[in-house]
Amino acid sequence: MIEFSNNVARLEPSATLAITARAKAMQAEGLSVINLSAGEPSFPTPEPAATAATAAVAAGKTGYPPTPGLPELRSAVARYSAETTAAANAESSNILVGAGVKQVLFNVSYCLFGPGDEVLVPAPYWPTYLATVHLTRATPVVVPLDWSDGFRLTAATLDAHRTDRTKGLLLNSPSNPSGAVMGRPDLEEILAWAGEHDVWVLSDEIYRRLYYGKGSATSVLDIMDRPSRVVALDGMSKTFSMPGWRIGWGVGPPELMAKASALQSQTTSGAAGPSQYASAALLDSPERESIIENFRSALERRRSESLKVLQQISNIEVYDQPGAIYHYLRLRNGQTSVDAAESLLTQAGVATIPGEAFGTPGYLRITFAGADELLTEGIRRIAEYFG
Ligand code: PLP
Numbered sequence: 001m002i003e004f005s006n007n008v009a010r011l012e013p014s015a016t017l018a019i020t021a022r023a024k025a026m027q028a029e030g031l032s033v034i035n036l037s038a039g040e041p042s043f044p045t046p047e048p049a050a051t052a053a054t055a056a057v058a059a060g061k062t063g064y065p066p067t068p069g070l071p072e073l074r075s076a077v078a079r080y081s082a083e084t085t086a087a088a089n090a091e092s093s094n095i096l097v098g099a100g101v102k103q104v105l106f107n108v109s110y111c112l113f114g115p116g117d118e119v120l121v122p123a124p125y126w127p128t129y130l131a132t133v134h135l136t137r138a139t140p141v142v143v144p145l146d147w148s149d150g151f152r153l154t155a156a157t158l159d160a161h162r163t164d165r166t167k168g169l170l171l172n173s174p175s176n177p178s179g180a181v182m183g184r185p186d187l188e189e190i191l192a193w194a195g196e197h198d199v200w201v202l203s204d205e206i207y208r209r210l211y212y213g214k215g216s217a218t219s220v221l222d223i224m225d226r227p228s229r230v231v232a233l234d235g236m237s238k239t240f241s242m243p244g245w246r247i248g249w250g251v252g253p254p255e256l257m258a259k260a261s262a263l264q265s266q267t268t269s270g271a272a273g274p275s276q277y278a279s280a281a282l283l284d285s286p287e288r289e290s291i292i293e294n295f296r297s298a299l300e301r302r303r304s305e306s307l308k309v310l311q312q313i314s315n316i317e318v319y320d321q322p323g324a325i326y327h328y329l330r331l332r333n334g335q336t337s338v339d340a341a342e343s344l345l346t347q348a349g350v351a352t353i354p355g356e357a358f359g360t361p362g363y364l365r366i367t368f369a370g371a372d373e374l375l376t377e378g379i380r381r382i383a384e385y386f387g
Pocket of ligand 1: 039099100101102103126172175176204206234235236237243246247248
């Protein structure tokens, strides 16, 4: 047996990717499995992005891009942030581009947190947050939230988990898996609390534009008097349905972004060039907002249609949450969620993710971002299973 280093002592493969891989393997064996586990929008890559990528490759623009990102992409991200939040003064030096939010989150976390530090992670959480904090060898401190108030996070709840070692807080609104979206007053209070206690806030806003309520989901960049220790993370994977292109970015203080870029220069050398050309062209495209709105409204329809059916199923409860691409189902049939997910997969032929993966046993996450006919059939199987 290989003796692995302490760096990876707590490392597990991504549970969500593992279930998705298992569902795909079952499909390859010829079994009928509807995959509602992957958080992947079903839309094709928008045309301006695909055209720009092929043009860049045809023009031979395939050398190493600058480590923190192509200048045109960093300035496109700055413009996009300024146009869609109150971050009017974001500059390229505030922006680090990486191979997805995952990479930027890791780089920034690795630069800020280390042994002895504590990082607050509200639950239910995206599993990568825990893994990332473990990789920095800091300690994640899970902050359990309640179903009864829609998994609302407040400064008071955070303060109950704060110690003099608290160095960071991972926020995710709209949330994967719950779909919950933080209201502006709560976010303002949390940022003020973080400023008061010198806590770094890493705000993963990858679902910010996939919001089905009135107005728009609040970004940390919308809070004008936010403290300086704040990083907003976003990318191409969800809003633009481009997860395979692997482009994400952080908007934060230049000194931190430069350090995270130095880390990137010694690890991946940054994100793939053609993907960066594709992303810059799409962010700057006059069609950008109509493309987002087409995706968003298709998802909104899938969300409300599937919600109606799910609300009729007697052994589960479902919240009408306004963001992201998931329904988080609460089980009422006495089964553990691991068992329910296993029998749903093997008996009913539908792949879901059990709540254990998100730090909240007793729930199942399904995505409504897949194609209509698969979603309808998947939910029909879930309804049949729960009776
Ligand atoms: N953040 C959250 C909350 C996610 O759910 C996901 C993907 O599922 C990501 C980040 C991944 O982002 P990226 O594809 O940009 O690495």
